[in-house]
Amino acid sequence: MTEPVTVVDEPDPELLRKDKRRVSLRSRVTILAAACVAGAVALVSLGAYLIVRQNLYQQLDDNLRARATAAVTSPVVSNQLQEIPGAFLASTDLQIGQLSADGELAYPANGVRPNWGQPELDVAQGKTGEELRTDPRTGSRMIAEPMGHGQAMVLAQSVEPTKRTLNELAVVLFLIGGAGIVVAAAAGTAVARGGLAPVERLTSATERVAKTGDLRPIPVSGDDELARLTHSFNTMLGTVAESQERQRQLVADAGHELRTPLTSMRTNLELLLAASRTGARNLPAQDRADIEEDIRGQLDELTQLIGDLVELARQDESHEQMERVDLAEVVERALDRARRRAGEVDFSVTLQPWVLTGDTTALERAVLNLLDNAVKFSPAGANVHVRLYPLGDGTAVLEVADEGPGIADEDLPKVFDRFYRSAEARTLPGSGLGLAIVKHAADRHGGAVHAARAREGGALLTLRLPGSPV
Numbered sequence: 001m002t003e004p005v006t007v008v009d010e011p012d013p014e015l016l017r018k019d020k021r022r023v024s025l026r027s028r029v030t031i032l033a034a035a036c037v038a039g040a041v042a043l044v045s046l047g048a049y050l051i052v053r054q055n056l057y058q059q060l061d062d063n064l065r066a067r068a069t070a071a072v073t074s075p076v077v078s079n080q081l082q083e084i085p086g087a088f089l090a091s092t093d094l095q096i097g098q099l100s101a102d103g104e105l106a107y108p109a110n111g112v113r114p115n116w117g118q119p120e121l122d123v124a125q126g127k128t129g130e131e132l133r134t135d136p137r138t139g140s141r142m143i144a145e146p147m148g149h150g151q152a153m154v155l156a157q158s159v160e161p162t163k164r165t166l167n168e169l170a171v172v173l174f175l176i177g178g179a180g181i182v183v184a185a186a187a188g189t190a191v192a193r194g195g196l197a198p199v200e201r202l203t204s205a206t207e208r209v210a211k212t213g214d215l216r217p218i219p220v221s222g223d224d225e226l227a228r229l230t231h232s233f234n235t236m237l238g239t240v241a242e243s244q245e246r247q248r249q250l251v252a253d254a255g256h257e258l259r260t261p262l263t264s265m266r267t268n269l270e271l272l273l274a275a276s277r278t279g280a281r282n283l284p285a286q287d288r289a290d291i292e293e294d295i296r297g298q299l300d301e302l303t304q305l306i307g308d309l310v311e312l313a314r315q316d317e318s319h320e321q322m323e324r325v326d327l328a329e330v331v332e333r334a335l336d337r338a339r340r341r342a343g344e345v346d347f348s349v350t351l352q353p354w355v356l357t358g359d360t361t362a363l364e365r366a367v368l369n370l371l372d373n374a375v376k377f378s379p380a381g382a383n384v385h386v387r388l389y390p391l392g393d394g395t396a397v398l399e400v401a402d403e404g405p406g407i408a409d410e411d412l413p414k415v416f417d418r419f420y421r422s423a424e425a426r427t428l429p430g431s432g433l434g435l436a437i438v439k440h441a442a443d444r445h446g447g448a449v450h451a452a453r454a455r456e457g458g459a460l461l462t463l464r465l466p467g468s469p470v
Helices: 013-021 025-073 086-090 118-124 160-195 197-212 225-275 285-316 327-340 360-376 409-414 434-444
Strands: 076-079 082-085 095-100 131-134 140-146 151-158 323-326 346-351 355-358 383-390 395-401 448-453 459-466
Touching (some): 025 151, 025 160, 118 140, 118 151, 160 197, 197 225, 225 285, 323 327, 323 360, 327 346, 327 383, 327 395, 355 360, 355 459, 360 383, 360 459, 409 448, 434 448
Parallel strands (some): 346 383
Antiparallel strands (some): 076 082, 131 140, 383 395, 448 459
8 A cells, every 4th residue: 555645845946046036125226326336436446546557657757767867967977087977976766877889887886787678778879769668577667868979878767666656555445445335335225224114114005905905094204206106005095995985885785775675575485485385375366466566576676776786887897998979869879768668758859969088888878867767757648858958168968857746955965876765766666876877977977967956847867078069
């Protein structure tokens, strides 16, 4: 019998490598500041070093040239029956000698013999003029100055003091540059910590929202770009909170509206089921017919309520596609549908052309809801007055007036609220969402809705939309 094998998921090496490579924004700011300062310090230090190096070597060459010229023109002195240039006596800090055309070199007895070569001999022989070079064997700067009569004055000076000075300068520049980089890194860290504090608060708030759903706003300080970002995030949180509250209210209202027809339907169904059991008393035919009619009405009410809820949900979605809409044509199509279910109610229609950019389906549903609402409250044989006309301020108004009982003054501000139904409307079929759909469509298209009393005594509902005449 084989033993079960436990399989352990190994971490993805690629993900581990990515985690190791991930660097925080604060670290990137610190590294960037240090790198910028390091680059600037390196360029400045290199430029300073090269300029100082060139100047030191130029000074060395100028000093050698001046001393060589002085040595050539110095008077001759006698030293133990030997005539030598006077410069020999004042040149203890360098190597000096008088080179003849045949290669004989005279130099001070207590001095060091210059390491001359063919270039210096060429100067003594008159083949070339002044010769200034660095001797690769001794590392000294050498100059040969012609004296005439087959002679040349040769001077050599060590460059070690100059090299020591340059090395010391390089160390100083390195230390100063390193200190500058450290200071820049510390300053970058401080700036990153202070500047990114709002970003960290925003990140913490985002993580808090993701984990807990807490939509409390973030405290804002200052007026810079990060403060504006925080303001925008708080605005987004407010919008999300408002949307959630609308959704909760919609669910609560929908549950309340669904409870009544469902309870009534359950009661009726239980009566029918109880009457169909063996030995139960039979329901009278009229009572059974009334119960069945009641169930059909409740099903119709549920169907309308669910349809209105679906329509509201669809309108709450983002609709990017808008098109040019002829509002008069939209009203005509809605009238065709309303007439088929208006019964004995007639329509008096006056339409003027009006065009806008919008959603044809949403606008037609809104107009149809206005017409159905007017038909519902109109007595048989009444007229529903429909007018569409421009106001001259870039908007047009669609008026729908009925000849029903009208709207009570206390109900006028509430008729477009979701699930709101006046006392008179509760005895009639409907979900309380029809006029809310009208208001939602108006808001989406930059318009407005209004409820008032008509001259005929009934309700006057208006839908105002921006646009232009044809």
